[in-house]
Amino acid sequence: MFSEIITPRFSDTDALGHIGNTAIPIWFEGARNPIFKILSPKLDLQRWPLILAKTEIEFHAQLFYGEDIEVKTYLSKVGNTSFHVYQEIWQQDQKCASGTAIMVYFCYETQKSKPIPDEMRSKLNEHLYQA
Template sequence: MSNNTPFEVTFDVRFCETDALGHVGNTVLVQWFEAGRDPLFRLFTPDLDLKNWPLILASYHVDFHQQLFFGQPVTVKTYVSRIGNSSFEVLQEAWQSEVKCATGTTTLVHFDFATQRSAAIPDMVKAMLGEHLKES
């Protein structure tokens, strides 16, 4: 089921995303990680229609391993690390100059806003999520 293929997106570090020392600010990673999850969002809602949005964020955690700097692109790799009945966990890594600088985990829940309850992830979507499963 798994082929460990991540979704990848590369960002050019903007000057406004840095501090006086040229380091990327800690809140920027949360934004980059969210943008890196867009392909996963499209598995549920291909057109990203917010009126038909089926996901909520239950938690996220970011670990910083190395400093990130202005002037060098950053690549965010996005994997799925766990698939449950109604939730799944996303593992993300931020790489700069071939060094893993940060990791993040996010738990997303498939959610029915009409009933205000979690809902089972459709089997077809589970299969697509599985294509990006990174096993420990």
């Protein structure tokens, strides 16, 4: 599991005074960086090996300005050419949002998925979610 603490910005709030739902996917994407580094250690955009195929987010409770949040990032499935990233957002010891992103290991030249190398797959498997 990877963990990141984020301090919500005032601009993350909405007219109702809580964190707007558009902040959550941005926080989730930022917290996927440690996984990106497994597959592209230098985060070289000229040789980027991933595409995002799908995201889903479920909201469990409101999030508020003035309190840090923790994003927990796991892998829930590692396949041959893709993997599922499972993430949770916690604030004040309460799970407030969860979501899954499906990432595909991809060759931009051929426009096709390709097998995740065994060494990288092994490193991804170290972060599998344990319920």
